[in-house]
Amino acid sequence: MNFQQIRNATITLEYGGQKFLVDPMLSKKGEFDPFLPAERDDRNPLVELPMSVDELLEGVDAVIITHTHEDHFDQAAKDQLPKDIKMFMQDEEDAKLAKELGFTNIEVMEEEVAIDFNGVEITEVDGRHGYGETAELMGNVMGVVFQHPEEETVYLAGDTVWYEKVEEIIDTYTPEIILLNGGENHFTGGRPVGNLIMGKEDIYEVYKAAPEATIVVSHLEAVNHWGLSREELKNFINEKGIQSNVLVPDDGESYTFE
Numbered sequence: 042m043n044f045q046q047i048r049n050a051t052i053t054l055e056y057g058g059q060k061f062l063v064d065p066m067l068s069k070k071g072e073f074d075p076f077l078p079a080e081r082d083d084r085n086p087l088v089e090l091p092m093s094v095d096e097l098l099e100g101v102d103a104v105i106i107t108h109t110h111e112d113h114f115d116q117a118a119k120d121q122l123p124k125d126i127k128m129f130m131q132d133e134e135d136a137k138l139a140k141e142l143g144f145t146n147i148e149v150m151e152e153e154v155a156i157d158f159n160g161v162e163i164t165e166v167d168g169r170h171g172y173g174e175t176a177e178l179m180g181n182v183m184g185v186v187f188q189h190p191e192e193e194t195v196y197l198a199g200d201t202v203w204y205e206k207v208e209e210i211i212d213t214y215t216p217e218i219i220l221l222n223g224g225e226n227h228f229t230g231g232r233p234v235g236n237l238i239m240g241k242e243d244i245y246e247v248y249k250a251a252p253e254a255t256i257v258v259s260h261l262e263a264v265n266h267w268g269l270s271r272e273e274l275k276n277f278i279n280e281k282g283i284q285s286n287v288l289v290p291d292d293g294e295s296y297t298f299e
């Protein structure tokens with residue numbers, strides 16, 4: 042299995058002979074408005090892709106869209122992804138949006154129901170995009186579990202905070218690899234309140250729930266409402282002594298897991 046951090050929540054996963062592209066945000070640096078109100082008002086994305094879009098799309102068998110917020114499925118992705126590419130989405134509402142854009146090969150996932158995609162079993166799992174009312178304002182999100190007889194189990198958590206369901210998913214699927222969105226992204230205007238995705242303490246909770254797993258943290262420093270830098274996260278995991286359990290890839294960096 043090969044994991045590559047592309048930028049923000051955009052990653053690729055070569056798994057069981059299939060190449061998955063997750064949450065494509067393909068815009069050039071500064072191509073769309075900031076998410077406001079936030080501490081920074083720079084235009085998004087904050088950084089360029091580490092490769093060309095052509096290189097990124099080469100060999101992709103399927104795209105997974107965990108939800109349709111702009112930093113997970115942006116206008117550039119809507120324009121540049123081939124309209125017949127296989128696409129997995131979380132619900133009919135997201136699928137309707139993609140169909141209206143001209144995408145023709147969409148499969149809607151169903152929570153806890155495994156789908157066989159060319160021998161790879163992918164299962165939608167729940168996520169919560171913030172706490173309390175914030176999660177309602179931010180809308181539905183999903184995570185995905187990947188299973189294959191010759192691969193370690195991967196849990197892609199998506200845009201979620203730590204909550205009881207994440208622990209339940211870890212207990213149910215016992216993933217060896219956990220992919221987290223950990224940028225502590227948040228707004229400053231009062232609503233939505235609190236972190237929208239995991240921060241360092243949430244990541245630590247995931248580590249405690251799965252101390253044998255390798256955790257890879259994405260969704261860092263690429264959109265303006267981020268709250269946790271790579272440096273701060275690395276300092277935290279060093280303090281906790283969990284630097285061999287928690288990996289913090291730069292954009293473009295990849296890992297192979299045997």
Ligand SMILES: O=c1ccn([C@@H]2O[C@H](COP(=O)(O)O)[C@@H](O)[C@H]2O)c(=O)[nH]1
Nearest residue numbers: 076077078110111112226228232233237
């Ligand atoms: O005050 C607000 C409330 C919501 N948004 C929206 O939030 C998401 C941010 O992206 P995530 O990475 O999924 O957290 C985006 O869709 C915004 O439209 C906002 O910007 N400001």
